[in-house]
Amino acid sequence: MEIVVTGRHTQVKPRFRDVVENKMNRVTAIAPDAQRAQVVLSHEGNPRQADTAKRVEITIIAGRTVVRAEASSADEFSALDLAMDKLTLRLRRTRDRRKDHRRGYTNPVPVDMGVVEPAVEEEAPEEEPNNSPAAAVASDLGPGESVEVQVGDTPIVIRRKLHIAEPMSIDEALYEMELIGHDFFLFVNKETGRPSVVYHRHGWSYGVFEIDTPENVKSAE
Structure with a gap:
């Protein structure tokens, strides 16, 4: 080695x-x-x-x-x-x-915390300044590329980066999380196609969040 x-x-x-x-x-x-x-x-x-x-x-x-x-x-x-x-x-x-x-053993099934629906804004501002949070996600990025935008006159800096990853199962996501020693792991669930996060709860117990839009949830019903 x-x-x-x-x-x-x-x-x-x-x-x-x-x-x-x-x-x-x-x-x-x-x-x-x-x-x-x-x-x-x-x-x-x-x-x-x-x-x-x-x-x-x-x-x-x-x-x-x-x-x-x-x-x-x-x-x-x-x-x-x-x-x-x-x-x-x-x-x-x-x-x-x-x-x-x-x-052939199976791992404990993570706790499903349900679908997290994003908040819906009633009105969107007509114009966004160049140094707004929206500017950080306004442009297309290539794999591995990143962009940073400072919010107004504040010390807050928003950094956006595109990471390409193959969809994986919850079990595979838990495995990757354990390897890197983090308390959570972001991935795309290959069974649902939804952006998801697995995280430590306590001991060997885990949780999973999935994110989707109200439109997609209604069309699946």
Whole structure:
């Protein structure tokens, strides 16, 4: 497995590199198909944040699978230990999930929170200034392109980006959410065609939101 260690606003000491390489044995033991490990060490210069001054981000790439974990602490070695604990837990969940699928087990069904209908505005403004929120979504974007618009004289900046993704099932969305370590995951449900979000509730319980328009809901009835 290729191991790449880089520093952001800090210098990576040889001892830290050696410790990283030794700890990566835990990764290969759980995920022998891992091809690349990228470790980024960053430093926060604000003295008020001394307890979390060092941040370690670890990204493991195994084929098309990407698993991430990060943690902060007063020193880089403690941050590395915390990040490794999170990473190995996610790797084990991924490994166990694959075993369960091969055995034919099914995962708990997420809680369906129903259809969320967007609010309907009675009147739309006749004209929108160029620095309005509507300007952030006024133009077409290509895959991977993004646009940022500042709202008036406020410090608020709206950023829009187009991400191309294949529709997936709820079970696949839960799997992707666990891999990247987020509390929610946005996807297109391949069974309904609706934009949807899965999210953590508590323990191994999950929820799912689906969004649709009133017109589509009525036509489906």
